[in-house]
Amino acid sequence: MVTPVPYGPEFTRPELPIPLVPLPRFPAVFRAILLGLREPDFGRAWRFTVGWMTAAIVAAAIGLLIASPLVVVAQVLAWYALARVVAAAAYARRQRAFEPAWLAAQTRVLRAHSFDVVRLTVRDAAAGTRDVYDLTRSDDVDRLLRRQESEPAGASQAFLEFAYRRPCGERVLARIRRGLAEVEFIRQDHAAARIGFPEATYLSRPHDTRRDREQPARVAFWVLSGPVRVTAAAADRRPAALRRG
Helix, strand or coil: CCCCCCCCHHHCCCEEECCCCCCCHHHHHHHHHHHCCCCCCHHHHHHHHHHHHHHHHHHHHHHHHHCCCHHHHHHHHHHHHHHHHHHHHHHHHHHHHHHHHHHHHHHHHHHHCEEEEEEEEEEECCCCEEEEECCCCHHHHHHHHHHHHHCCCCCCEEEEEEEEECCCCCEEEEEEEEEHHHEEEEEECCCCCEEECCCCEEEECCCCCHHHCCCCCCEEEEECCCCEEEEEECCCCCCHHHHHC
16 A cells, blocks of 8 residues: 655645655656656546557558558557556556545645635625724734624624645635634634634546546645634733733
């Protein structure tokens, strides 16, 4: 059983390329040379195999018609295409077996990771109000928690914007929405505002074309479902006179 090696937490983002199943050196080199695989693009490998099979058939037909050495070429191409068929089927089978284990490992990384919260906006649709709260300020967090406790479930929606990094290193924002009552706030001293998703998961993205849908997936995407945990500033324990100062 191959132990999957997930990407580190710094690579956590909405989509991740699924790696090829790790293999010992010789099988990995054989896979790269015979099938030309650097990623699990088995659909492309099968299309090239069909091309080689077609070339073998054409060469055989021409060789039989004109009695040329193309018959030998056709035999070589046919054996090469057959080797590709057998190898592609075997490697694809191993890739499919590896994929769920890798997704589970990457999901554990996602669930353990947290992201910087850039903005929290609470909207009351009935009243038509939008309020922004700074989760690094104790007073703002106090007001937010009082509102959460006093309002009935579903009265307000919380919109949380958080940052992650693209492969190029650019910092970009994602946004999720939850009912305010559904958000768990964890107050900590000197806490940065961060958000975590303890039940989020990575799933494999199906192929776009019907002919490739039976092939192993190439991309995983996150599903940020379930509860949301947000760290926020702890209550200010200083005397009221000092806080006013």
